[in-house]
Amino acid sequence: MPPFSSPSALSSSSPYLSRDAVVVALRTAGCVFAEDEAELILTAAGTPGELTAMVERRAAGLPLEIVLGWAEFLGRRVVVEPGxxxxxxxxxxxxxxxxxxxxxxxxxxxxxxxxxxxxxxxxxxxxxxxxxxxxxxxxxxxxxxxxxxxxxxxxxxxxxxxxxxxxxxxxxxxxxxxxxxxxxxxxxxxxxxxxxxxxxxxxxxxxxxxxxxxxxxxxxxxxxxxxxxxxxxxxxxxxxxxxxxxxxxxxxxxxxxxxxxxxxxxxxxxx
The missing domain is CATH 3.40.50.150 (Vaccinia Virus protein VP39)
Structure with a gap:
């Protein structure tokens, strides 16, 4: 399923109706690289509900890699799990x-x-x-x-x-x-x-x-x-x-x- 990167792709039930909304949420939470993180989360999200959950988990302080489910290491995507x-x-x-x-x-x-x-x-x-x-x-x-x-x-x-x-x-x-x-x-x-x-x-x-x-x-x-x-x-x-x-x-x-x-x-x- 394509990432939700535009307002038309998201249902009105999601508070993150655009890339800019995701960036603002992450920046407000103190994420230094909010723009880059927003792109990764938008690409990873499969549904509007999933996008909302991912943004909220990251804003609550969960490591980005845990939110995404992977970390990049020497050009490879390595699976990472909570804990x-x-x-x-x-x-x-x-x-x-x-x-x-x-x-x-x-x-x-x-x-x-x-x-x-x-x-x-x-x-x-x-x-x-x-x-x-x-x-x-x-x-x-x-x-x-x-x-x-x-x-x-x-x-x-x-x-x-x-x-x-x-x-x-x-x-x-x-x-x-x-x-x-x-x-x-x-x-x-x-x-x-x-x-x-x-x-x-x-x-x-x-x-x-x-x-x-x-x-x-x-x-x-x-x-x-x-x-x-x-x-x-x-x-x-x-x-x-x-x-x-x-x-x-x-x-x-x-x-x-x-x-x-x-x-x-x-x-x-x-x-």
């Missing part, structure tokens, strides 16, 4: 670093996978790979299946490495772990879209933000193949401590950054 961490554009840098470090990877693991966006992007770029994704949150596991299974991947539920099949030990070429890294005391400072609508398990990294990262660093070497790499996203202030955690775990480690994306990644390699 699931929305993939960030800065995480595209992690994917790029993984592909640069292991361009011929055949076994890929997306740990703390959320929607499975990272694993799906890696599998799409690499071609035929053995892909596994895992998360502790049941909502994330359900959502990831919609993005990963279509690529021949497998999704597992559980706490970090406990979720993975034992046959993966010593075989993983790329281990992408987009762990939570916000210090507990700073979670309340996050934008409402994140702190009110995304799971705390995907945001809160403990007192200094590195609790989950340290757990990944301590076990990663046992799962990596020779030459395999593990990559985690972190902040600029945490990068040095993250590098040290990887080194204590027996890995060669280095930081990488993209200032334009404000992205900071630590890469550990098994020699």
């Amino acid at each position: 699931v961490f929305v993939p960030r554009r800065r995480t595209e840098f992690l994917v790029g670093q993984a592909l640069a470090g292991a361009p011929h990877a055949s076994v890929v693991v997306d740990l703390c996978c959320g929607s499975g966006a990272v694993g799906a992007a890696l599998a799409s770029a690499l071609g035929r790979v053995e892909l596994h994704a895992a998360d502790i949150d049941p909502a994330a596991v359900r959502c990831a299946r919609r993005n990963v299974v279509a690529l021949g991947g497998h999704v597992h539920a559980g706490d970090l490495f406990d979720a993975l099949p034992g046959v993966l030990r010593g075989r993983v070429d790329i281990l992408a772990a987009n762990v939570p890294y916000v210090p507990t005391g700073e979670v309340a400072l996050l934008p409402p879209e994140a702190r009110d609508h995304e799971p705390l398990t995907a945001l809160d990294g403990g007192v200094d933000g590195l609790d989950v990262l340290r757990r990944v660093a301590a076990e990663a070497a046992g799962w990596l193949a020779p030459g395999g790499c593990v990559l985690v996203e972190t902040s600029e202030l945490q990068a040095a401590d993250a590098v040290e955690a990887f080194r204590r775990g027996g890995l060669t480690a280095r930081p990488a950054a993209d200032e334009d994306l404000y992205a900071h990644v630590v890469i550990g390699t098994k020699e």
Whole structure:
């Protein structure tokens, strides 16, 4: 069904009789990119009632990606569902670093996978790979299946490495772990879209933000193949401590950054 982008396309029961009305509603709600968001919502809406519901949900503060049901990540539309961490554009840098470090990877693991966006992007770029994704949150596991299974991947539920099949030990070429890294005391400072609508398990990294990262660093070497790499996203202030955690775990480690994306990644390699 075509999008409702003109007054003639909408019933009088909808308060959003034009693109301008949608833009005004979104701008009034504080949406900085109201015009762009209006185009996306108008295109996605299938009926006048659906359009009204979508505008009202976005105006109430629900992340745009949840309203639409998808997020764009490295040129792909990734399914996202309510209660699931929305993939960030800065995480595209992690994917790029993984592909640069292991361009011929055949076994890929997306740990703390959320929607499975990272694993799906890696599998799409690499071609035929053995892909596994895992998360502790049941909502994330359900959502990831919609993005990963279509690529021949497998999704597992559980706490970090406990979720993975034992046959993966010593075989993983790329281990992408987009762990939570916000210090507990700073979670309340996050934008409402994140702190009110995304799971705390995907945001809160403990007192200094590195609790989950340290757990990944301590076990990663046992799962990596020779030459395999593990990559985690972190902040600029945490990068040095993250590098040290990887080194204590027996890995060669280095930081990488993209200032334009404000992205900071630590890469550990098994020699």
